[in-house]
Amino acid sequence: MTTTIAKQYTRLLAIWPKDALRPNLPFTRAIEHRGLPFGVQPITHASEETSKSNTAxxxxxxxxxxxxxxxxxxxxxxxxxxxxxxxxxxxxxxxxGVLKPTSAPEYYTKLMEEIEKAPKKTWWEAKVDQWKMKIRWS
Known part of the structure; x- marks a missing residue:
């Protein structure tokens, strides 16, 4: 049974989608941690290879x-x-009606557009957008 669970965790790690918004904190780390007692080998992360000396x-x-x-x-x-x-x-x-509330029918559409654009923005574009949110244009 433990080998079945290990195989299932390994399959989950292989097919779990990548997190474009937070590439430095993927959910696969939690899956790896759950699978460690069953012999699941962690996926090597390029950014973590330098910090491996600090961890067990x-x-x-x-x-x-x-x-x-x-x-x-x-x-x-x-x-x-x-x-x-x-x-x-x-x-x-x-x-x-849940995704198009009468108070702001385009809210979720715009939110999804922003989420799709976010990983591709430069630092400067992100700061400008942050400043735009603080200033009300009427």
Missing amino acids: APSQLSSSLPPANLRLEQAQVNALFSLLEDRYSKKYVLSP
Whole structure:
């Protein structure tokens, strides 16, 4: 059973989408941490290779963790796969009015545009946009 959980964690790490907004803090680190007691090898991060000397080796971490409840761990893996497959948004479909409130119908559309643009902005563009938000143009 533990090898099955290790394989599932490894598969999750391989297919989990990259976080464009916070590349320095990916969710895959949490998945790696959960999989360490089962023998899952962490994905090497380019930015972390320099800081590896400051952290404990994965074998040391996995030996210090308490043994996990296999049934609980399988439920955790299933929850991660359900998030990855977007089961809940398919099961509980939102009405169109939720994403287009009468007070600001374009709010979520503009928010998604900003989220898509954010990783591509330079530092200066981000600062200018931050200043624009503080000044009210009428």
